[in-house]
Amino acid sequence: MADRVTINEVGPRDGLQSQSRMLSVSQRLQLVRALAAAGISRIEAGSFVSPKAVPAMADTDKLLQSLDRRGTASYSFLIPNMKGYELARNAGAESVTMVIYASEIMARKNARMGMADAERAAWKIIDLARADGIEVIVIVAVAFGCPFEGVVNPGTVHDIATRFVAAGIHRLVLADTIGAAHPAQVSALLTPLARHHGPGAFGCHFHDTRAMALANVYAALTAGVRWFDSSIGGLGGCPFAPGASGNVATEDVVVMLRQMGLETGIDAAGLLAASDLATKLTGTAPGGRVREWLRGQLTKSESRKL
Amino acid sequence: MADRVTINEVGPRDGLQSQSRMLSVSQRLQLVRALAAAGISRIEAGSFVSPKAVPAMADTDKLLQSLDRRGTASYSFLIPNMKGYELARNAGAESVTMVIYASEIMARKNARMGMADAERAAWKIIDLARADGIEVIVIVAVAFGCPFEGVVNPGTVHDIATRFVAAGIHRLVLADTIGAAHPAQVSALLTPLARHHGPGAFGCHFHDTRAMALANVYAALTAGVRWFDSSIGGLGGCPFAPGASGNVATEDVVVMLRQMGLETGIDAAGLLAASDLATKLTGTAPGGRVREWLRGQLTKSESRKL
Secondary structure (H helix, E strand, O other): OOOEOEEEEOHHHHHHHHOOOOOOHHHHHHHHHHHHHOOOOEEEEEEOOOOOOOHHHOOHHHHHHHOOOOOOOEEEEEOOOHHHHHHHHHHOOOEEEEEEEOOHHHHHHHHOOOHHHHHHHHHHHHHHHHHHOOEEEEEEEOOOEEOOOEEOOHHHHHHHHHHHHHOOOOEEEEEOOOOOOOHHHHHHHHHHHHHHHOHHHEEEEOEOOOOOHHHHHHHHHHOOOOEEEEEHHHEOEOOOOOOOOOEOEHHHHHHHHHHOOOEOOOEHHHHHHHHHHHHHHHOOOOOOOOHHHHHHHHHHOOOOEO | OOOEOEEEEOHHHHHHHHOOOOOOHHHHHHHHHHHHHOOOOEEEEEEOOOOOOOHHHOOHHHHHHHOOOOOOOEEEEEOOOHHHHHHHHHHOOOEEEEEEEOOHHHHHHHHOOOHHHHHHHHHHHHHHHHHHOOEEEEEEEOOOEEOOOEEOOHHHHHHHHHHHHHOOOOEEEEEOOOOOOOHHHHHHHHHHHHHHHOHHHEEEEOEOOOOOHHHHHHHHHHHOOOEEEEEHHHEOEOOOOOOOOOEOEHHHHHHHHHHOOOEOOOEHHHHHHHHHHHHHHHOOOOOOOOHHHHHHHHHHOOOOEO
């Protein structure tokens, strides 16, 4: 498995939006810069949503315009709809991230429209983005399990994949939104998809709710997936529920990939610095499960590249 | 993967021996009984070692003689040498567990003899045990990585396996003693072993030090392994190092297996009761990573069988 894996860092968006402590734009920028400095090549840096609905993501346009776009990192921004797309485009975004749904009830609860309508809305934006030269990443929410509908029918995800991959979408990220996936399920879903469409079209987004995130990452890796969303310090879990976990921590994924001989281009000392910064800024980032182990390694070793 | 997996619970031995709080024989017995009541079929209930060296395991003969041997659980006891074997046999043990080594330095540090001598000592006991009608489980310590020698040569483990499996040993358990294994390594080691000798001869013992224990369990499952050591509440980690983890928690393994459709025969409510008891008795058992999730499930659902 000696090849390259892309870490798509979602902490500055998915992570920060659920924190109790609200960060200023300059603090958010500081975190994004620390992540880029660690060598993380893809960062979901914010979202263009109503500041009333998600105050933590207010002024993402100012953040975007302060980013150094000449570095090695590229930045994507979550958009909920056409208005969000226009805001992102007008602010100068080069990549946007959109959510569609593999469950009807989840679509209605989250987007207040059915699955098909949510997908239609995505297509309109994809067409515009293509004309505008903007990359689109599509997240399939609840691709494995839904809190309302239970285990999701793999056929639904296969149909979605066929439509989006055939249309040449940059990346289709299958998200285990509620941390319900198990590794045999990940393997059963991803292996035929990757065989049929090529693994390069896919990414995975796992939560560590039931401690299976790394097992799921491994199962997706064996299917050929080489793009994983993760969140610095595990940001995005509920900060008030002891033991509850949200997004899998970037630290945990990177350490496992490194041990497996897969290259991420991420510098260990830089990652640790970003992790410590995330905890300092939010006061709540759990820090992942291997941060202290990693810190111990760095004091022992000259080998910093992960 | 719809079949049966054996959980070999090591908390009452591997877990309790490293706790700061020493339990009485009747407390240890209470824990073992709670584990058996949960439906766990194999329990490493204690060890026959010098009480000076490991005071937490003193009076294991008394514990053994108080066990209900008519139930569904069978009990094994760790023995370090011939003297331990004789003590276990004289106390009425029906199964003993021994340790050999996949690293020369680790053997010398731990057993004060070389790998070959440790193996020779094991063979003598195996021969005796066969005559005595006592089962022997052999643990290969540091089968994946050694703190002194680094990554262990798979050829060493293959050679050990060939000798022991050919001799009809009941179970050869490959132990990731320091939590250094990664899932690709587990798959690369176990897949050919299981193909050559059949998966039934093997077991795996993982630590969650780098958060990869469940990923490693999954990798071993895909190779066909159906025997896993685990420790209730994750007992066996260092209780004073925040974030440090030792043995993978039984709760975590059982929840993953259940979600994958693999049967363990373990009752969820009983497992939770044993987990709470382990924490109450030791004051330090971390409880694994899914205990609170499991507790939430039990209040929601009638389905208690895991």
